[in-house]
């Protein structure tokens with residue numbers, strides 16, 4: 001099973017970031033010097049993904065422009081001999097073949113992924129939620145792909161969370177089968193600590209077999225009228241095994257304001273070009 005395609009859902013309103021997202025896509029908010037979505041695209045490209053479908057909606061044109069060529073800017077940078085910037089601008093465009101699919105109605109993450117059915121064309125594929133930035137020795141999606149190829153099945157990435165986390169993420173009922181690998185025996189979307197099966201949460205990276213699309217179609221909308229991918233995975237696992245993989249590395253959940261700030265600070269402290277100055281600055285802040 002060779003995984004060459006990925007889907008990045010980026011159609012949501014970004015309400016958790018208002019007012020920043022009133023007139024610009026959440027996915028284009030900048031973490032250090034790159035828009036949030038570029039981290040997912042680079043992770044996919046670094047995991048052998050060649051085709052990326054971004055699910056978009058009205059007001060998301062900046063994403064299309066960001067991954068497109070900009071001949072005027074390229075010419076300008078060439079004339080000014082700003083070759084480093086030129087190289088960077090050209091590199092972004094070449095990260096993958098980009099495809100854009102419109103989700104006309106906000107009917108949930110499951111529905112957004114269903115929009116990519118034709119693009120996927122019956123192959124297994126990866127899904128990356130751009131809120132999460134992973135900092136891993138092996139790209140997180142590559143870790144998942146390796147597990148999916150080994151088990152020839154859908155695999156979702158897992159991370160351990162505290163009681164608060166059980167309110168923010170889908171939680172699985174795990175059956176351990178190998179180092180870092182669990183068979184998923186059940187799952188609930190954002191159960192809260194009382195109803196959570198475990199501390200193992202679904203965190204924004206998936207590899208699916210194409211049968212997920214039928215499962216999404218068979219999924220009933222939740223109380224908010226949204227089709228949750230977690231509910232579709234529950235149906236899928238009645239037909240075929242689904243596995244969870246506890247990834248190796250660090251994750252920054254930049255999906256809300258405080259997480260975004262924490263992620264930005266953590267990543268800045270690891271950047272060779274900023275770290276020393278930024279660390280000194282933080283040390284001087286009177287806490």
Ligand code: G1P
Nearest residue numbers: 109129168169170202203204230
């Ligand atoms: C979605 C999924 C949830 C998952 C989370 C990971 O929730 O529905 O199962 O744990 O992403 O970030 P959302 O963040 O879109 O509310």
